[in-house]
Amino acid sequence: MYPRPFEYFSPQTLDEAVALLSQLGEAAKVLAGGQSLIPLMKLRMSSPRYLVDINRIGGLSRVAQRNGAMIFGTLARHVEIEDSIAIKSKLPIMHDTASVIGDTQVRNLGTIGGALAHADPAGDWPPTLLALNAKVKCCGPKGERTLSTDELLVDAYSTNLSASEVLTEISVPLPWAGSGGAYLKFERKAGDFAVASVAVQIALDNGETCRDIGVGLGAVGLTAIRARKAESLLRGKKLSKALIQDAAKQISAEADPFSDIRGTADYKRHLVTVLFERAMNVAMRRAHGEEVETVHV
Amino acid sequence: MERRWKPFMSEEKQVILKKKVVIKINGKDCEREVEPRMLLVDFLRDELGLTGTHIGCDTSNCGACTVLLDGRSIKSCTFLAVAADGRQVKTVEGLAEDGKLHPIQEAFWEHHGLQCGYCTSGMLMSALHLLSHNPSPTDYQVRRGIAGNLCRCTGYQFIVDSVKDAAKRMKATR
Numbered sequence: 001m002y003p004r005p006f007e008y009f010s011p012q013t014l015d016e017a018v019a020l021l022s023q024l025g026e027a028a029k030v031l032a033g034g035q036s037l038i039p040l041m042k043l044r045m046s047s048p049r050y051l052v053d054i055n056r057i058g059g060l061s062r063v064a065q066r067n068g069a070m071i072f073g074t075l076a077r078h079v080e081i082e083d084s085i086a087i088k089s090k091l092p093i094m095h096d097t098a099s100v101i102g103d104t105q106v107r108n109l110g111t112i113g114g115a116l117a118h119a120d121p122a123g124d125w126p127p128t129l130l131a132l133n134a135k136v137k138c139c140g141p142k143g144e145r146t147l148s149t150d151e152l153l154v155d156a157y158s159t160n161l162s163a164s165e166v167l168t169e170i171s172v173p174l175p176w177a178g179s180g181g182a183y184l185k186f187e188r189k190a191g192d193f194a195v196a197s198v199a200v201q202i203a204l205d206n207g208e209t210c211r212d213i214g215v216g217l218g219a220v221g222l223t224a225i226r227a228r229k230a231e232s233l234l235r236g237k238k239l240s241k242a243l244i245q246d247a248a249k250q251i252s253a254e255a256d257p258f259s260d261i262r263g264t265a266d267y268k269r270h271l272v273t274v275l276f277e278r279a280m281n282v283a284m285r286r287a288h289g290e291e292v293e294t295v296h297v
Numbered sequence: 298m299e300r301r302w303k304p305f306m307s308e309e310k311q312v313i314l315k316k317k318v319v320i321k322i323n324g325k326d327c328e329r330e331v332e333p334r335m336l337l338v339d340f341l342r343d344e345l346g347l348t349g350t351h352i353g354c355d356t357s358n359c360g361a362c363t364v365l366l367d368g369r370s371i372k373s374c375t376f377l378a379v380a381a382d383g384r385q386v387k388t389v390e391g392l393a394e395d396g397k398l399h400p401i402q403e404a405f406w407e408h409h410g411l412q413c414g415y416c417t418s419g420m421l422m423s424a425l426h427l428l429s430h431n432p433s434p435t436d437y438q439v440r441r442g443i444a445g446n447l448c449r450c451t452g453y454q455f456i457v458d459s460v461k462d463a464a465k466r467m468k469a470t471r
Contacts, residue, residue, distance in 0.1 A: 001355050007314060008333035008379050031380070038375045039357045042336075051333065053380055079369070103445025104423065105360060108369040109376065190444040191358075 003041035010053040014139055014166065017054055022141045022164040024050045030166055031055070032075060032114030035106045054166060061111075063087075065174070072170040074113025082107060090174060092286055093181030093201055096294045097128040100183070103191040116149075117167045119223065121156045122193040126224030127216030128183050131199040134172045140165035153223040176211070179203040180286030182279045182294055185218070186271055188262060194219040195262040198251075198275040200283045207288055210234045215276070220255035220268050227254045230276075244280050248273040318382040322347070323391030331378050338362040340378035341388060349389040349418045353447070360446030363419035363426075364388050370426035372445070389418035392425070400466035401425055401459075410459030412450035419446050424460045428467055434460070 011017040021028055029048035031037060032055070040046040054060060054075065061075035063084065070091060072081070081087055082098035101107055101115070101124050115125045116136065129149040137146050141164050152159050152167075161167060175181070181201035185194045197218035203211040213234050215227040230250040237243055257268035282292050315330040322345065329344050341347045341364070353361030355374050362374040365387040373386075392399035401424050404410065411417045420443060427434060427442035434442060439460045440453070448456060 002336070002339075003334045005332065005334055008316060008377070010379075010382075031377075034377070034380070035357070035375060038336075038377070041334075042355070042374075053377075055380065103360070104426065104442060105363055105370045105372045105445045106357070108366075108426075109371050 001042040003038070004044060004047040006041075006048055007050050008053065009050065010056045012056055012058075014054075014057055014060075014168065017052055017057060017166055018139055018141055018164060020050075020052050021166065024052070026163045028052055028163065030114075030117070032117070033077065033110040034114075035102065035110040036115070036118045036120065060113075060168065069171045069173050072112050072172070074117075074167050074169060075111045076113070078102075078107035078110045078112065078115075079104075081112065091132070091172060091181065092292075093128055093132065093183050093199060093283075094172070096181075096183035097124050097199070099295075100124060100185045100187075106191070112170055113167045116152070116170065117159055117161060119153055119155075119157050119159050120193075121222055121224070122197075122219035123224070124183070124185060124194065124197065124218065126153055127197055127199040127218035129170065129172070130216035130224055130226045131181065131201040131214035132172050133214055134170055136167055137169040137171065138165045138167045144168075146171075150226060156222040175201065176203045178205070178207065178211075178287055180283040180288070182282035182286065182292075184275045184279045184282070184294060186275060193262070196220050196255075196257070196268045196271040196275060198272055198279045200276065200279040202280070202283045202287055204239075204284070204287045209238050210236065215251065217251065217255055217272055219262075220257035220272055222256075225254060225256065227251050229254055239284070244277060247280075248276050251276045316379050316382075318379055320378070320381045320383075321385045323387055329378075333377065333379050335378045336374055337364070337366075337376045337378050337381055337386070338373035340381075341373060341386075344378075347388050347390050351415055351418055353415065353419075358447065359416070359419075360423060360443075361416050361419040363422040363446065365422055365426060368426075368429065370423050370445075387422070387425075389421055392421060399425075400470060401428070401463040404463035404466055405456075405459040408455050408459040408462055410451065410456045411448075416446055416448045416450075420448065420456060424463060427460065428464055432468060433464055436461070 028050035031053040060073045062073040078098045078101045088095040183199045185197040199216040201214045205211045217225040230247040233247050252269045252273045255272045257265045259265045319328045341350050351361040353359035357375040364373045439457050
């Protein structure tokens with residue numbers, strides 16, 4: 001299967017890419033890892049007239065710690081995040097997330113920035129980056145601007161980015177000591193999209209009181225959903241099983257799933273409560289310093 | 298015959314601009330002019346006649362088209378040939394050297410790691426990627442390593458056996 005014909009540009013600098021995008025307008029698409037865009041183009045669900053490949057621009061895949069945050073260049077591949085020992089120890093939730101995306105071949109090419117800008121409702125990065133309070137930097141003809149993940153994700157496959165902007169960086173604040181996180185995804189078969197997924201990042205005081213929490217839900221709405229009501233139910237409280245179950249009920253209410261080939265809306269509403277309780281369990285154990293592999297939970 | 302789709306033409310020239318690419322395939326520079334929409338798998342098969350790389354699903358699911366790009370496994374049906382310009386690709390044809398099978402191929406032969414053979418070239422390349430990054434994988438790691446490759450014949454057990462034996466063979470030759 002071939003995509004419809006298009007013209008291909010491979011700018012060497014970010015300025016060049018932004019200038020091209022400004023000139024080409026809505027008919028252009030940015031190509032990062034291509035693991036969503038190219039299948040869509042082959043299926044003729046998307047037929048951009050121009051493709052601007054940003055892979056030849058240097059420095060866009062850097063991952064570095066800066067000013068209390070872990071900064072991910074937009075072209076950081078899922079595999080690099082999955083394999084990084086530093087990320088596994090500082091932000092295990094990101095290791096969880098990277099390692100359940102697609103399969104090895106997809107993770108070798110797919111990028112964090114591309115996946116986020118694609119804004120797939122069932123994508124794995126959006127719920128995790130919501131839970132982590134991540135910020136994204138984008139670069140356009142008027143210069144740079146910074147958005148929260150919330151502000152970025154507008155609707156299914158729709159973001160706040162204009163046609164001439166490139167998402168360049170994702171900044172994840174480093175968690176306080178006594179923090180833990182987990183991302184759990186339920187899939188029908190290896191490498192599939194999530195039926196539902198839950199990301200939890202929690203900071204504990206004295207190992208039992210919830211100092212702060214972020215909860216992101218995936219595949220149960222048009223965008224990933226930040227479960228703010230459930231978060232405020234838990235924030236500042238001593239965590240008990242009953243309280244977590246109350247929060248799970250709230251999660252179920254905040255989810256907004258639709259019935260599709262992967263399950264009915266009712267089923268997914270139930271599934272997020274189960275995933276939430278499991279993710280809380282792993283996140284809290286990690287906050288206590290335990291090493292937990294999510295694939296075995 | 299009437300075209301089913303209306304091609305987008307370059308406004309100035311009314312032709313689809315081809316791009317020159319030079320891709321190092323199995324150690325040899327290959328230079329061609331290709332349409333930007335040409336996928337790497339079609340470049341390998343149609344331009345170069347390297348038909349060892351198969352097209353299975355053509356939708357990024359089955360992994361039959363797996364090749365190594367700069368040492369990492371990718372699905373060549375989901376990668377543009379123009380994007381591979383200046384890079385290195387290894388296909389199944391690059392495994393055997395001087396008529397001698399690669400240890401991974403020998404192990405697949407020995408353990409009947411295939412039946413119809415359609416998925417095999419992709420399996421071999423995924424195994425090569427796995428073993429070059431993890432020389433002694435556990436059963437679980439092997440299964441995870443080939444999760445992007447579908448086989449409808451074997452039930453995977455013999456493939457897992459093959460990859461584990463290949464790991465031993467590769468260590469012995471190192």
